[in-house]
Amino acid sequence: MSKAEEFSSHIKNGYTTKGDFITLGGAMLEGVPVGGDAHVNIALKTLNRHGLIAGATGTGKTKTIQVLSEQLSQNGIPVLMMDIKGDFSGIAMPGIEQSFITERHAKINLGYENKGFPVELMTISKQNGVRLRATVSEFGPVLFSRILDLNDTQGGVVAVIFKYCDDHHLPLLDLKDFKKVLQYITEEGKAEIEKEYGRISTSSTGSILRKIIELEQQGADVFFGELSFDINDLMRIDQNGNGYVNIIRLTDIQDKPKLFSTFMLSLLAEIYSTMPEQGDAGRPELVIFIDEAHLIFDQASKALQDQIETIVKLIRSKGIGIYFITQNPQDIPAGVLSQLGLKIQHALRAFTANDRKAIKMTAENYPLSDYYKTDEVITQLGIGEAFVTALNEKGIPTPLVATMLRAPMSRMDVLTQQEIDSHIASSKLAKKYNEVIDRESAYELLNKKIASAEEQATRQAEEVAKQKEAQKTTATTTRKAPESQTTKAVVKVLTSATFIRGALGILSKMFKK
DSSP, X not given: OOHHHHHHHHHHHHHOOSSOEEEEEEEEETTEEOOTTOEEEEEGGGGGGOEEEEOOTTSSHHHHHHHHHHHHHHTTOOEEEEESSSOOGGGGSBOOOOHHHHHHHHHTXXXXXXXXXXXXXXXXXXXXXXXXXXXXXXXXXXXXXXXXTOOHHHHHHHHHHHHHHHHTTOOOOSHHHHHHHHHHHHTTTHHHHHHHHOOOOHHHHHHHHHHHHHHHHTTHHHHXXXXXXXXXXXXXXXXXXXXXXXXXXXTTOTTOHHHHHHHHHHHHHHHHHHSOOOOSOSSOSEEEEETTTHHHHTTOOHHHHHHHHHHHHHHXXXXXXXXXXXXXXXXXXXXXXXXXXXXXXXXXXXXSHHHHHHHHHHHTTSXXXXXXXXXXXXXXXXXXXXXXXXXXXXXOBOOOEEEEEOOOSBOSSOOOHHHHHHHHHTOHHHHHHOSOBOOSOHHHHHHHHHHHHHHHHHHHHHHHHHHHHXXXXXXXXXXXXXXXXXXXXXXXXXTSHHHHHHXXXXXXXXXXX
């Protein structure tokens, strides 16, 4: 048996599956596809074990994500994709079979068809798309505190705010609601809060306010609010049995890692809390691709990273697979990296001594191979080629194999702006979620409460003023009363008939004398 035949048998044994699977491409040895049936197949039941797609810029990561999304959709598995660079909208349209595609597929012994897939274009910012939102209440005090990177004392204040709002039926929907409650407990409602929940430091509330303003400056005021997105709308299948590819357009938040990590954490937490335990099912319920994954972890606090790591560990039991896409595996925290079952490593380039050290470290993340010097081959891979290792149906890592990846079936370019606008205009989800809702919540209710208290205080002040004026008038009248009564008595005497007759009698006697 030749080396190529031995290798081909090795790969077929390692990547043969008994259940449903997707095919990524054909195996390569010494830079050449071996052809035949040496295909790299990934069992659907293992796709909830998460994964990593890494490689230098321009090595084909985007097309690999496109291929995976297509294969998943075609198997009736919905996809959620974070589109940081705006590269993926073309999945909605069929591709064109060009000569290089025909040649590639002949080499790896796979047929080719061009096909478009059902797509929803979504947004968490002001871009056009299905609007994704969440309310502050849905985060809860613990998660909200971790997003703001608060200390224990400040987190306690946040817990009091949530408790106060629950006790007094004040919905916390958006950031202006939270800021209003924060202002209220510091000013008008300070005595009420201290009586019910204890004293709250103004220095703590000031620090929390500054954190919220920082979050607002990254655009979070658009994200927080209603209508909250129902994650069940990510699980849709079209009439042809294809899973929807939900593309979140994030091209305008590359410089806003705080907003990105906030959104991702809230999304993962919501999915985890909503989805039922799936157990050992034959396929995932949803697969999430996070492009430019380092943005989640940039500027994220230790508490936030720990929360993401915990969710990544637990969410696979809900049938959710998460795939991180980045240039270098070292961008992903070790605790998360250790949870990733499927690894697709595109080429890395060694321009400096540090680059060579990074490549050696990267190579150590992959299984040992009798057929490759991993740290050497990793620098020689061409565009659309990658090292692949996955988990088989028994959870055992498959052999490391250099793979020539299949070409996408859909358009390998983006939609035009006109196509994007038309696509969103016809979306049922856009009609459902893009209506602006601003119902009465904590902001309005507290304003009413403050206005009512001020009105009542004004009425009380006017009543007190009237009472004082009445008391003053009464006192003045009382002081004048004796003099007035005496005068009346004298006049009454002087004008009485008896007095007049007596006076006339006296006068008559005087004149007679």
